Amino acid sequence: MFLSKKEERILEGEEGEAARLAMRTIVKVGEALGASRLVEIEHAHVSGVSYLNIGDPGLEFIEHLANLDARIRVFGTINPLSFDLDSPHEFNITVEEYEKQLRIINALKKMGFNPTFTCTPYYIRKPSLGEHLAWGESSAVAYVNIVYGARTNKEGGPIALLSAIIGRIYYSGLHLTENRIPRVYFKTTFNTSNTVEAGLLGYIIGKLSKGRTAYLENNIQWKESWVKAYAAAIGTTSDNPLTIIENVSPETNLFNKEYIEDKITITREDLEEAYNELVDNSSQEQVVFFGCPHLGLEELRELVLTTKGYDKPIIVSTSRYIYAKAVEENLVKKLEEKGIKIIKDTCPIVSRLFKPNTTVKTNSTKASFYLKRLRKVKTILSDYGETGG
């Protein structure tokens, strides 16, 4: 791999042991992937922050880096935890788990990461077209590739962490324009009309595109919540998070019919089939959940308008960044008056909020996919509007 003089020096340890280890890892993985060089990044987002997920090995490595005086060189954000920092007792964790989680947070803060605890870092720093990033968290990776034309592969948490320390990532995959050119063309026999349909569409296109960049014909404006649902869902079925969506994505100029290998039409029957794979309609919901990915301000405003009270508890998850803005706008008070509970820093997928065998109604295909697998929770998929009284 070609390295600049500065990169060579980092690899030789001139900028400390943490930077050397980070550079060596990124270079070795890049070489294994066939990358010819590194590329400078503007923002790293680290997944794998919850102690329940990364355990003692993760804690020990992150503290190891912090003890080596690792410092990040770019803007850095981090993924959700397994509890809300302001109400940890509601999340069924032990004192040991709580204390170890705080150690992870402190080590990451010492390196310079912002304590964001969210899967929606694009609200905190909006990426621009063509910018290079190193992000973990598949839903965010898909969202910024699709909506902003920002360039990041779906990196693992450890890789994103190490790339923050050197401010670089291997130049491969979606960092290269040639890999962003669509190879599979999708059209639908219906107009997408809500978050559930958008999520199911992402789930299906992820499966059918088989790792290739997809192109989606679309004549209508998509709401932000639909794109988030689509992006989160495609991350569950594909390693390539990029779909260029007409009227959504800035890179429609990359479309060239000579590169299209397959043309696929998706019907309502396909949506139905995907729906049946994911949901369990045999039982009534006991709780309603919105916030996978973490809700933005627009979605919170919409919830205030559409939810008129409900006979089941409604739980909503967001980031503390958005929460603070929602307090300013008086949204939090309005939601609480409707009996909606807001949690931050975490979500039901990475926490123990829902007990196994609970039936949860959600609008998120990703939540449905992972709640079933990771939490043994049953789900029903339904849109916002259908939840009100």
Place this chain on the structure above:
Amino acid sequence: MKYKILHARPILFDREVIEGTVLKSSTPISPLGDINPKTGEIIDPRSTIKGQKITEKILVAPHFRGSTVGSYVLFALAKYGTAPKAIIVGRIDPMLVAGCVLGNIPLLELRTYEEIPSNALVILKKTNNEVEVHVKY
């Protein structure tokens, strides 16, 4: 003593020679969940080497799988002194490569990994562009 020589692609191999006994899994390994880093034991109930220790072995597998957090587990193996001497896989992936860098574990890619018998004694020898895997019979 007879030898069979296989030619592997060195992904991480800074030493001249490594000698050891093979522990071969027919199932892919997810470091997170399949290995207890404190003991080096394979705890995946579906693994063909369930209950065996990878420590000080030449660990051979089709490929690795699972959470990217697996890289941290490979680092932990080194820290707890439970790491294998080397890992040989049919196909590498970023999580495995990163983990082997962090854990300082030599790593080879060998498409014909299946030709290495279980429990064989092997010598890994560095040459110009590759690593020879000498299998003793």
